[in-house]
Amino acid sequence: MNRAALPLAVAVICLLIAVFYLVPGPSHPFVGDDPTGSHVKHALLFFGLAVLSVVWARFAMNARPAGPK
Amino acid sequence: MSLVEALLLAALQGFSELFPVSSLGHTVIIPALIGWKIDQSSHTFLPFVVMLHLGTAVALFTFFWREWVSIIRALLRSVVRGKLSDDPEEHIAWMVVLGTVPAAVIGLFFEKQLKVLFAAPAIAAAFLIVNGFVLFIGERVRRQRAREGSTIAILSWRQAVLIGAAQSAALFPGISRSGATMVAGLAAGLDHETSARFSFLLATPIILGAGLLEVPLLFGPDGQAMLGQALAGAVVAGITAWLSVTFLMRYFKVGRLDPFAYYCWAFGVLSLIILGLRS
Numbered sequence: 570m571n572r573a574a575l576p577l578a579v580a581v582i583c584l585l586i587a588v589f590y591l592v593p594g595p596s597h598p599f600v601g602d603d604p605t606g607s608h609v610k611h612a613l614l615f616f617g618l619a620v621l622s623v624v625w626a627r628f629a630m631n632a633r634p635a636g637p638k
Numbered sequence: 639m640s641l642v643e644a645l646l647l648a649a650l651q652g653f654s655e656l657f658p659v660s661s662l663g664h665t666v667i668i669p670a671l672i673g674w675k676i677d678q679s680s681h682t683f684l685p686f687v688v689m690l691h692l693g694t695a696v697a698l699f700t701f702f703w704r705e706w707v708s709i710i711r712a713l714l715r716s717v718v719r720g721k722l723s724d725d726p727e728e729h730i731a732w733m734v735v736l737g738t739v740p741a742a743v744i745g746l747f748f749e750k751q752l753k754v755l756f757a758a759p760a761i762a763a764a765f766l767i768v769n770g771f772v773l774f775i776g777e778r779v780r781r782q783r784a785r786e787g788s789t790i791a792i793l794s795w796r797q798a799v800l801i802g803a804a805q806s807a808a809l810f811p812g813i814s815r816s817g818a819t820m821v822a823g824l825a826a827g828l829d830h831e832t833s834a835r836f837s838f839l840l841a842t843p844i845i846l847g848a849g850l851l852e853v854p855l856l857f858g859p860d861g862q863a864m865l866g867q868a869l870a871g872a873v874v875a876g877i878t879a880w881l882s883v884t885f886l887m888r889y890f891k892v893g894r895l896d897p898f899a900y901y902c903w904a905f906g907v908l909s910l911i912i913l914g915l916r917s
Binding site for chain 1: 716717719720721722735739742743746747748749750751851
């Protein structure tokens with residue numbers, strides 16, 4: 570399996586969650602108050618995690634394959 | 639809140655934020671002990687706290703500016719290259735990033751709920767006593783594990799994440815962020831000075847982020863009402879935080895966590911007695 574597959578999947582999931590927290594209407598979990606409002610801080614957090622996951626994917630693609638020394 | 643109360647609270651926040659004695663616990667307990675009528679859940683109090691955090695974060699950034707330049711350069715180098723090298727600076731930089739993630743996630747998800755549940759003076763005093771035990775036990779663990787002259791680069795990724803996650807304990811008023819991360823660092827084999835350095839490096843983006851995300855509040859009507867006190871408070875918090883970090887980085891060259899544990903026990907027990915007598 571491509572070593573970047575997992576981090577890229579995590580990045581996509583984080584991006585989707587970021588969008589979910591931005592969109593007003595649905596009941597957002599773990600927000601303290603106004604669950605149906607738009608939650609920029611949560612969205613920013615998940616957007617940041619998505620960026621980190623993309624960096625992780627880039628590192629994973631360029632990592633040396635494990636093998637006999 | 640008067641200007642004098644604002645400045646005293648700022649000094650208290652600046653000093654106690656970096657000492658392993660819980661700033662949140664102190665800002666909950668002390669106003670209750672001396673009878674300040676400060677409503678910490680009011681809309682005008684939050685912009686004030688934001689500015690105190692920004693002042694503290696600026697002091698930390700300034701104190702460790704060489705480390706931060708090195709960390710940012712190392713991060714950019716590794717991202718542009720697309721892989722990690724054996725450079726210890728890159729290792730340290732990514733450990734700071736990874737250590738920040740769990741505290742950011744847990745803090746954002748649970749801060750409000752935990753504040754509502756536990757931000758009472760008696761509960762904060764009880765947690766302060768618990769904090770004393772954490773520091774005391776951490777010091778005992780250090781004697782078995784610490785390697786003198788250790789560097790942050792000896793940590794594994796897993797250890798960095800666990801130390802970062804320990805910051806979340808500070809969501810309980812009375813449990814210290816720097817205390818929890820320092821104890822986790824000591825348990826991972828760091829010496830006091832290195833553990834304190836890593837603790838302060840981890841605290842900086844969290845404190846700064848928490849402040850910056852709330853900056854829009856300063857430009858609302860609630861923020862305008864408190865802007866004078868908030869600006870003066872930020873300067874005082876910054877100066878006291880600078881003095882604290884300067885003292886602590888010198889202290890932890892040879893000092894230990896035990897005295898802070900004794901302080902937490904004494905202050906926690908005394909606070910519980912006084913609060914109990916009053917109720």
